[in-house]
Amino acid sequence: MKELEYPFDPALLLSQRKRLRRELTADGKKRIKKKIAILGGSTTNTFVKMFDLFLLDEGIECEFLESEYDRWWQDAVFGSEDLNAFAPDIVYIFTSWRNLERFFPQTGEKDGAAKHADECLAYFTKAWDALRERCHCVIIQNNTELPPYRLLGNRDCWDENGSTLFIGKMNLLFAQYAQTHGSFYINDLAYQAAAYGLEAWHDLQAWYMYKLAMKLEAYPSVAANAAHIVKSVFGKNKKAIALDLDNTLWGGVVGDDGVEGIQIGRETAASECFEEFQKYLKKLSKTGVMLTVASKNDRQNAIDGLNHPEGVLRPDDFIVIKANWDPKDRNIADTAHEMNIGTDAFVFVDDNPTERALVSRSVNGISVPELTTPETYIQTIDRSGFFEATEVTADDAGRNDMYKANAQRAQRQTEFTDYGEYLISLKMTAEIKPFNIIYIPRITQLTNKSNQFNLTTRRYTQQEIEQCSADKDTLTLYGKLTDIFGDNGVVAVVIAKKSGTNADIELWLMSCRVLKKDMEYAMLDTLVAHCIRQNVKTLTGYYCPTAKNAMVKELYCDFGFTKVSEDASGNTVWRLELDGYTKKNRYITVED
């Protein structure tokens, strides 16, 4: 919804919330349903109302439970009937500097500061650990903004008893907990307050009268940031950017001005601005965001522009380059198809409002940020939170290389007339084993972002994956595929629960980058081998249809399972007798 896109108008969101909510819920979009408990150290209902809007806009419909005013710690540590019955998917601890104030060191106190920090950390850790233990859910915790006054003036930031120093220390300690615990994320209130401006952020009247931790108008941006975390956790991040070239990646029009005429580099203010934007995109690609080009240009001009000596991005940095005179909506749809991802995983970046309007109207689910002047491109993309990185795995850093290797594979395929011979030429090897601690973040990430080759589309938190891995009645497998063009990383995940001599396959997924390689057969072979070893005689498979997973509707049929039942909404159940099973994988050498 336009009103909720950066830069949104907080006053409008607050005063017309009811209308916006009405319009959002009437748009007929299918939304996932989640439950979020808000444990607040201040009044949180304004926050929740804004949070609700941003989440609805991301396709997430939430039920909320708010703790009573200032009961957050008791509810977290001791639980409450309401909270236990609620069974939240996420618990969000919404604290502010007010909730840390009682731990502040006193002026003149000797050696007290470290003790205060320890006490404060122990207080919070107790809440986090108790929640992890009891709710097994994702935790979001605010870090802490700077306070509205400084007793020691500037000395506050370096005196061991200074309050601003203390808050900095606590933010570091919170960060360390996040680094060492999965499914624990920090909403960076410190950054948001700074971006908003502390002077405007702190509203003491709102605290005295309503126990609001910050100015009313600051809540929408806090809620937007928290919503970025939530949609990322539930696999709704964007994955790729489709970029225009002329006046987007460089100043001027390469077809008219020639390569030497475009603005990029350090020569002028304008060229430096485009250079920094290219640098930003290059760094973004290192976090796993995939870059593509959608430009109206002759291909050679586009490539020449990208090879400008002062440029930062090179043709190699893009997975797909579409530079032609076809309409951009068609080019983007083709790019998405070639990369095997949905168009809704794309952000379209173009300085031209006409192109933006066309793409926004005709490409399903794509995000099209409103760009104004080039010097604001970075801020607009950054604040929109398209690529909120709740998990960063080694796989993300190498993603661009992997997709490029895929392009090489596609090229090689054209050299063969027989598909089997092509597969043999890839010399594929797979590692298929029970979950292993080093792959747990990647496995969790896959369960949350795979949509197409995913039989049940069950999402898991890192803690749940750890539990599956530790449970002796759960069979787990990850599959890693390597060929002559490189390592694809972990691309397949299976989770099956044993009961008696049957095992229920509650999760079966595979990354679309390894489609039609026999990898699913290799996974089944290994799963069956593990089952037989553990005296399991039948496998039960489930297919739950979603808008995106039609490609695996008949997977179990293809595997040789027999359909046992089908309900009105198309959910199917399948069974396979393992006796007499014959191996199905023909092309992959498996290490297990």
Place this chain on the structure above:
Amino acid sequence: MTENEIIPSLTKVFRNVFDDDTIVITRRTTADDIDDWDSLEHINLIAAVERRYRIRFTMKEVSSMKNVGEMIDIIAARAK
């Protein structure tokens, strides 16, 4: 500003906040007259009025306001 100038614009603020185009306000209107006027919406309403007229109510004013009439008087005295 005069009361006659204020009432139409203030009505619009009320209709936005409560998402109800049938709301009609008078000097005697109080929270009891509007279904959704709870403590949460009260915070929102006060903030929306402050933004509309570019004024800031003091804590004392907010706590002692008894009906829409008193709100109008403060706006009339302070808004330019």
